[in-house]
Amino acid sequence: xxxxxxxxxxxxxxxxxxxxxxxxxxxxxxxxxxxxxxxxxxxxxxxxxxxxxxxxxxxxxxxxxxxxxxxxxxxxxxxxxxxxxxxxxxxxxxxxxxxxxxxxxxxxxxxxxxxxxxxxxxxxxxxxxxxxxxxxxxxxxxxxxxxxxxxxxxxxxxxxxxxxxxxxxxxxxxxxxxxxxxxxxxxxxxxxxxxxxxxxxxxxxxxx
Amino acid sequence: xxxxxxxxxxxxxxxxxxxxxxxxxxxxxxxxxxxxxxxxxxxxxxxxxxxxxxxxxxxxxxxxxxxxxxxxxxxxxxxxxxxxxxxxxxxxxxxxxxxxxxxxxxxxxxxxxxxxxxxxxxxxxxxxxxxxxxxxxxxxxxxxxxxxxxxxxxxxxxxxxxxxxxxxxxxxxxxxxxxxxxxxxxxxxxxxxxxxxxxxxxxxxxxxxxxxxxxxxxxxxxxxxxxxxxxxxxxxxxxxxxxxxxxxxxxxxxxxxxxxxxxxxxxxxxxxxxxxxxxxxxxxxxxxxxxxxxxxxxxxxxxxxxxxxxxxxxxxxxxxxxxxxxxxxxxxxxxxxxxxxxxxxxxxxxxxxxxxxxxxxxxxxxxxxxxxxxxxxxxxxxxxxxxxxxxxxxxxxxxxxxxxxxxxxxxxxxxxxxxxxxxxxxxxxxxxxxxxxxxxxxxxxxxxxxxxxxxxxxxxxxxxxxxxxxxxxxxxxxxxxxxxxxxxxxxxxxxxxxxxxxxxxxxxxxxxxxxxxxxxxxxxxxxxxxxxxxxxxxxxxxxxxxxxxxxxxxxxxxxxxxxxxxxxxxxx
Numbered sequence: 001x002x003x004x005x006x007x008x009x010x011x012x013x014x015x016x017x018x019x020x021x022x023x024x025x026x027x028x029x030x031x032x033x034x035x036x037x038x039x040x041x042x043x044x045x046x047x048x049x050x051x052x053x054x055x056x057x058x059x060x061x062x063x064x065x066x067x068x069x070x071x072x073x074x075x076x077x078x079x080x081x082x083x084x085x086x087x088x089x090x091x092x093x094x095x096x097x098x099x100x101x102x103x104x105x106x107x108x109x110x111x112x113x114x115x116x117x118x119x120x121x122x123x124x125x126x127x128x129x130x131x132x133x134x135x136x137x138x139x140x141x142x143x144x145x146x147x148x149x150x151x152x153x154x155x156x157x158x159x160x161x162x163x164x165x166x167x168x169x170x171x172x173x174x175x176x177x178x179x180x181x182x183x184x185x186x187x188x189x190x191x192x193x194x195x196x197x198x199x200x201x202x203x204x205x206x207x208x
Numbered sequence: 209x210x211x212x213x214x215x216x217x218x219x220x221x222x223x224x225x226x227x228x229x230x231x232x233x234x235x236x237x238x239x240x241x242x243x244x245x246x247x248x249x250x251x252x253x254x255x256x257x258x259x260x261x262x263x264x265x266x267x268x269x270x271x272x273x274x275x276x277x278x279x280x281x282x283x284x285x286x287x288x289x290x291x292x293x294x295x296x297x298x299x300x301x302x303x304x305x306x307x308x309x310x311x312x313x314x315x316x317x318x319x320x321x322x323x324x325x326x327x328x329x330x331x332x333x334x335x336x337x338x339x340x341x342x343x344x345x346x347x348x349x350x351x352x353x354x355x356x357x358x359x360x361x362x363x364x365x366x367x368x369x370x371x372x373x374x375x376x377x378x379x380x381x382x383x384x385x386x387x388x389x390x391x392x393x394x395x396x397x398x399x400x401x402x403x404x405x406x407x408x409x410x411x412x413x414x415x416x417x418x419x420x421x422x423x424x425x426x427x428x429x430x431x432x433x434x435x436x437x438x439x440x441x442x443x444x445x446x447x448x449x450x451x452x453x454x455x456x457x458x459x460x461x462x463x464x465x466x467x468x469x470x471x472x473x474x475x476x477x478x479x480x481x482x483x484x485x486x487x488x489x490x491x492x493x494x495x496x497x498x499x500x501x502x503x504x505x506x507x508x509x510x511x512x513x514x515x516x517x518x519x520x521x522x523x524x525x526x527x528x529x530x531x532x533x534x535x536x537x538x539x540x541x542x543x544x545x546x547x548x549x550x551x552x553x554x555x556x557x558x559x560x561x562x563x564x565x566x567x568x569x570x571x572x573x574x575x576x577x578x579x580x581x582x583x584x585x586x587x588x589x590x591x592x593x594x595x596x597x598x599x600x601x602x603x604x605x606x607x608x609x610x611x612x613x614x615x616x617x618x619x620x621x622x623x624x625x626x627x628x629x630x631x632x633x634x635x636x637x638x639x640x641x642x643x644x645x646x647x648x649x650x651x652x653x654x655x656x657x658x659x660x661x662x663x664x665x666x667x668x669x670x671x672x673x674x675x676x677x678x679x680x681x682x683x684x685x686x687x688x689x690x691x692x693x694x695x696x697x698x699x700x701x702x703x704x705x706x707x708x709x710x711x712x713x714x715x716x717x718x719x720x721x722x723x724x725x726x727x728x729x730x731x732x733x734x735x736x737x738x739x740x741x742x743x744x745x746x747x748x749x750x751x752x753x754x755x756x757x758x759x760x761x762x763x764x765x766x767x768x769x770x771x772x773x774x775x776x777x778x779x780x
């Protein structure tokens with residue numbers, strides 16, 4: 001199911017997006033795979049390639065590396081990139097960040113709400129939930145379909161403020177990347193967005 | 209041979225409950241086989257592809273409880289593609305068509321669709337218990353069907369499943385007439401639940417003994433639930449975040465104190481560490497404590513909590529407890545039998561906060577320790593030898609040093625001697641997982657000493673085929689062998705293919721076995737399914753026998769090749 005879609009994304013990616021983001025690597029979701037200084041992250045992290053070098057230097061001529069480690073050793077990134085290691089269940093999410101609450105503002109609403117982005121697995125789930133929360137509005141969904149609300153005929157564009165302080169359209173980047181970088185959400189009245197000329201729909205579908 | 213009438217034998221067999229024993233009984237003679245099969249109510253199938261539902265139904269017409277396992281264990285670590293298999297629908301469909309009065313279904317690592325759940329809920333009038341562990345493929349709509357249609361439901365236990373949460377009102381689907389619940393566990397669901405419906409459900413379930421909530425259940429609801437169910441034995445707390453000076457917190461303290469029967473506590477999916485004192489009154493009775501989902505709990509708050517838990521038998525914790533914290537466990541929890549220490553930061557080996565020291569402390573302080581799962585930064589031979597001496601009763605010993613192939617940091621030696629000491633000392637060892645730098649030598653020890661070993665997991669170890677051969681030749685009771693990234697090739701694989709018929713399954717990935725070697729096994733052993741899993745589409749274009757196989761999974765079966773394999777699985 002999701003692996004097939006991941007494959008399709010790789011093949012059709014044309015927007016210069018970092019499709020390595022969908023590769024299985026050992027980094028936490030949303031973390032950059034390769035850092036600007038060419039691989040060595042902050043601090044003195046001994047990646048697998050260094051461990052491997054140590055091994056080869058010892059009197060252990062018979063040590064053979066498993067394929068996955070051979071691949072990891074070739075990688076320029078010092079951080080390990082071994083699939084399925086360590087053997088912990090992937091979605092158990094026992095990690096440090098267990099929730100991510102962000103404020104949600106809707107143009108015209110008297111108060112803000114908060115949502116936990118970790119509660120969702122995809123854009124579709126988030127937008128559906130926002131629609132539930134602000135039930136008298138409709139949100140122009142990520143597929144750019146028009147859903148006009150019966151009551152007051154207003155529709156909204158979902159936008160968010162990212163780590164750099166810029167206001168972005170929801171849906172362009174992979175879901176996990178979005179969760180990492182989103183600081184707050186704003187549902188902007190579509191009428192304000194007129195003139196921005198959105199020709200292409202955001203890249204990521206609900207399977208992300 | 210038969211001095212007694214069938215009814216007497218049947219009565220005697222009623223006392224034989226373990227699957228192994230009942231299987232043995234059925235092999236004695238034809239009449240025992242017949243009596244046993246008609247009286248059998250509980251069946252365990254460790255590999256859903258080893259037998260077909262039709263044959264199961266034909267042999268055990270009195271079946272009431274079925275346990276099925278699907279995907280291989282390494283599927284937990286993303287080594288098996290999602291749609292590899294393990295679909296439960298054909299089983300439910302066949303059972304529904306038959307006259308089997310199914311009451312209990314327990315599934316592990318299977319693909320469960322909403323359709324299956326709906327069919328299940330409508331087909332068995334007396335259905336009582338559904339346990340799903342590490343399954344996927346269903347949504348809360350499927351749960352709604354179970355809630356709505358299973359009139360005598362006693363148990364709905366969802367453990368670590370991937371559920372698409374539609375935030376529907378599945379909890380509201382339990383009818384008012386449903387008062388039979390004993391166990392309800394929905395901790396793995398990520399979405400909101402109807403809190404009012406939950407409260408009403410708990411209120412009308414006087415037999416409720418086990419309740420595990422998800423993150424969406426806030427503290428004030430927890431307090432109300434506890435007031436209505438002071439008889440709980442097992443509690444999983446969802447959200448535990450609140451202001452310690454609030455009315456809600458005071459109410460909670462009172463509610464918890466009324467729950468004198470709680471023996472098992474888990475969850476804390478969201479936790480405010482400064483509020484743990486409300487839990488202290490029940491800590492003295494706890495036999496099981498699971499804090500492995502609570503990274504917010506560490507340091508002194510965690511220590512204080514543990515110090516109240518003197519009767520603990522099983523502890524699941526994150527490594528932020530540290531070696532010092534494990535020292536506190538060693539001093540406090542003298543009844544401890546099972547310890548699991550999970551990594552809070554799995555992909556940064558340097559941040560793993562426990563080392564060999566913590567393990568040694570626990571082994572010294574907790575002589576009853578028999579089951580271990582330990583993710584750590586490093587391990588030494590000396591520590592393992594000490595642990596082996598302190599705790600000769602290990603049944604399960606699973607050690608994961610986060611940095612693969614890491615040697616003993618003090619001596620720079622492989623960990624052969626340390627693990628060797630474990631297998632030599634722990635004569636009852638049934639399950640073993642290895643890690644760190646290991647040569648063929650450790651496998652020599654395993655083959656020599658691990659006589660009761662049933663399951664072995666190996667990664668990034670050994671120098672040659674000899675390693676695998678030592679294990680296959682020595683471990684007579686071996687049932688499951690899973691290997692990744694080891695230099696084992698065709699010579700090891702083909703040495704004794706008959707052995708695989710005595711085992712449930714063998715997994716080998718990123719090893720040295722070739723397509724030709726796998727084909728050879730398949731040819732010689734028609735009673736095995738030999739599956740090659742290759743998503744890279746290499747196999748389609750390059751059928752060279754000398755090519756190395758990325759993932760091979762073989763298992764014994766009575767029903768030949770399965771028909772539901774996806775295109776990247778080749779069954780030889």
